[in-house]
Amino acid sequence: MKLLSIVILLCLLIVLFCSLVSGDTVSKPLVDVIYSGGKGDHSFIDSSYRGLTQAEETFSFTTQEYSIMNASADPAPELIGPAGETPSMVLLVGSPLSTMAQTIADSNPTLPVIALDTDPLVGDNTRTIMFPMYGSSYLAGIIAADETDTGKVAVLAGRDNALMSEFIKGFSAGVNQSGRELSVTTAYVADDNSGYWSPDKAAAIARNLSANGTDVIFTVAGGSGTGVIEYARNTSGLKIIGVDSDQSVLGPDVVVASVLKNLDQVVYREISSVMEGNFTPGTELSGLAENGSGIVINPNFGNLSSLIADRYGEATEAENRSRS
Missing domain, CATH: 3.40.50.2300 (Response regulator)
Structure with missing residues (x-):
């Protein structure tokens, strides 16, 4: 009888414990x-x-x-x-x-x-x-104009849509402020959302751009950009501006900067x-003025930091004009 009472008590304790654990999970x-x-x-x-x-x-x-x-x-x-x-x-x-x-x-x-x-x-x-993203892309354009030796730079976008258009317009404006005779090429990875996760296809496009003399590519293609960075790591003279996160870790010697969304x-x-x-x-x-976007310089290209610091206000003003 005493053993039965102990068993019943243990069962009740187990049920109570399970109830508490379950209740804690549900309450979260x-x-x-x-x-x-x-x-x-x-x-x-x-x-x-x-x-x-x-x-x-x-x-x-x-x-x-x-x-x-x-x-x-x-x-x-x-x-x-x-x-x-x-x-x-x-x-x-x-x-x-x-x-x-x-x-x-x-x-x-x-x-x-x-x-x-x-x-x-x-x-x-x-x-x-x-x-x-106009303002931070404008800064990317300033960097591209400063870093190009061939006078040919490019935007490699995931697909053609209104969001990508803002990156492209801001970048082109930043490039054109240099006063140099520079060309900006725009290429798209795909015509649908697969353009954001097709690194092999993006690498092939980067190869073609590089063959045509492009030496700075601004990648605005999500996960596809990893393919471009990998290609650049094995290509002499090609520099990359990354997007969304600091991508310098993927290519310390080729990713000069990254345009950020502070997601x-x-x-x-x-x-x-x-x-x-x-x-x-x-x-x-939440753009440049609100700290929702920005740009980070790879420390290996630290000379660009002062350039960006000097032009940050200019980029913010350009973005504000683009909103109106």
Whole structure:
């Protein structure tokens, strides 16, 4: 009889422990993060992920992550947690997810839906952060004009769309301010979103540009840019300006600078706003003046730092004019 009582007590303790553990899991807020593309791009997605991990170190929440490779064909993921709970917020990262973000917001009118680098969302439960890139690309153009020996520079973009157009216009304006007779070539990796994760194809285009005398390439192609940097590492005289993250680690001797979207900071800030109960709907522009974008110089090309410092205000003014 005494042994039976001990067994029953142990069973009750196990049930209580499991209940507490399960309750703790359910009580944590659930954050769903949807990426346009996969991790390991050393660019856009990886920068966003750094912000997520920083937020996980500060706040207690459960995370579900999804990678959408084809936003036009792949359905929105089911936003249900492991214990059947609904998320406290959904964060979508990348312009191809604009339609998906709006669909999720419309279907869940009380759910905070935050989209980074997409078209503006509509609804009292939505927040969109847009990154004007004209100013930081203008600085990239100044660098390209300073670094080219052949007088031929290029932008290698993921695809042709409005977002890429802003990079190209800013870069071209920065190149043209030099007063030198320089040519700017624009090339696209693909005519769809596969242009952001096709490094082999991007490397082949870089090879053609280099063969035609181009000696500075501004890569605006997400994960495809890794192929361009790898090609440049084995090509004498070719310099690269990276994008979204500091990509000098991929090519310390060839990546002179990287144009940044400070996605890690923005992701951390937006998750914090929900965790702290300060979510605010609306659309925000976060460019050069707001520290949402910028440029980082590879220390191996430290002579460029003073050049950029002297021209930063000029680039900010150029971006402000481009917004009007």
